[in-house]
Amino acid sequence: DATDYLLNNMFYAVHDELKRFLCNNVKSEEGFSHIDVLEALSEAMRKTEDAFLKIINEMINHNPVLAMMGSCVLVMLMKGEDVYLMNVGDSRAVLATRIGKHPQLTMDHSTHVKEVDF
Template sequence: MLEMCARPLERCFGRGDGGGGDGLLWHMDLKSHASGDYSIAVVQANSMLEDQGQVFTSPSATYVGVYDGHGGPEASRFITRHLFPFLHKFTTEQGGLSAEVIKKAFDATEEEFLHLVKRSWSARPQIASVGSCCLVGVIAKDVLYVANLGDSRAVLGRRVSENRKNMLVVAERLSVDHNVGVEEVRKEVEALHPDDSHIVVFSRGVWRIKGIIQHLIHQAVSVTFPFVGFKINWRCLFEETGI
């Protein structure tokens, strides 16, 4: 279903026909999909590329995934290999795409990653410190689905002027941040750990879980828990919009 690549900036972004002449910059020129055109660009900010992205197109739907990895590339790469196949599986089983199908795919991907962590723990304990945000957009039957876990953001550029010389485009935010910097999410974490008064702390201007920067722990679908008994409600935040 998906083609994997080997070179760092091409892994899951495809070999493409872009480039840019910069070893840390990669892009793909416009390509067609069922509802228009798409392109991808990525800039490598760390010594190791921890982020992944993918696009899958079919005559009936277009799937886009962006996975912001933290602590290492393992979680984001795992999502890249497993999330879309789960989406395809559940869509086929349910007879079509829906918000529930996307939630099931998120849950299944998380469960598979947790199994991997348990199997790998003794040989690679560092795998317990990796995680990834997960942002997915799907266009199917003139409906745009946006699913987000973590703090990546989906933004829609909406044209508000038809004047080609002075075309005005307004950015509209489509996703909601899902981390402990959001009060609602913070309360969820605290409710799951009523006996731990320090499960969430405000330190150096940032909300953290157990004193560690939240992005290392409170990730998206694929996340591991370096604290025994740590729990969190991985409630997927959805937006569903007619196109």
């Protein structure tokens, strides 16, 4: 199902895209920016989703219930003092604080919630 596919593939997709972006930028001696990391995460998600949908399309006639399945994903990448978050679905990242406030760091993606830019 979708959850198993994400568990088995998302880490490697993020790793491969970050490696590709970092190698390209090291060769150019420009280093890398936050935008590079965000683009790598986005590309990893796109490639993982495309590969999953291809598998589903190939299997849908044999197992129609696959059309009803879905999943959510939350990815966190830490590099030095920087933290990058990516989510799809209703998985949330919240920040635990000592003062008792727990701000939500990601937006929910749902057919029930209209996306709003902060």
